[in-house]
């Protein structure tokens with residue numbers, strides 16, 4: 568989903584690295600919409616990333632990595648795909664290893680249900696910041712529509728569509744309720760499609 572979150576993540580990492588500090592960037596192994604092991608933003612920035620899978624213990628992984636070279640910050644993309652347990656492991660990284668962890672992700676899925684990772688983050692994160700996105704109508708986009716391979720909005724399906732050709736767009740709540748994509752020319756030219 569492109570709400571500019573990958574750009575924000577890469578910018579945050581850059582801010583550390585230009586001061587000579589080391590960051591650890593991770594993204595989900597579940598996310599088939601980007602090249603595995605890479606985070607790319609629509610404005611052309613890209614960085615290699617380590618992958619997290621549902622069964623990984625992130626506290627152990629990050630602790631081991633921090634032995635080689637001190638990590639100033641951990642940045643996690645597609646954080647909605649974290650398990651609740653992994654979010655608690657990341658809280659250990661913050662509290663016990665004293666390494667800040669920044670997680671970037673979607674709040675809800677295309678059916679307006681919280682992702683488990685997002686629910687845990689909303690519950691226990693020290694700080695929550697919203698990255699604003701705009702619907703085609705100009706209102707604040709808070710919802711996600713899933714489009715099938717022919718561009719038709721879908722209402723049913725699995726929360727995580729692995730290997731699918733579906734795309735996602737950000738819309739305001741009113742247009743989400745109407746399953747409304749807006750004028751077609753705007754979709755082609757202006758709507759930020761999911762990455």
Ligand SMILES: [Zn+2]
Nearest residue numbers: 702704739742
């Ligand atoms: Zn709208």
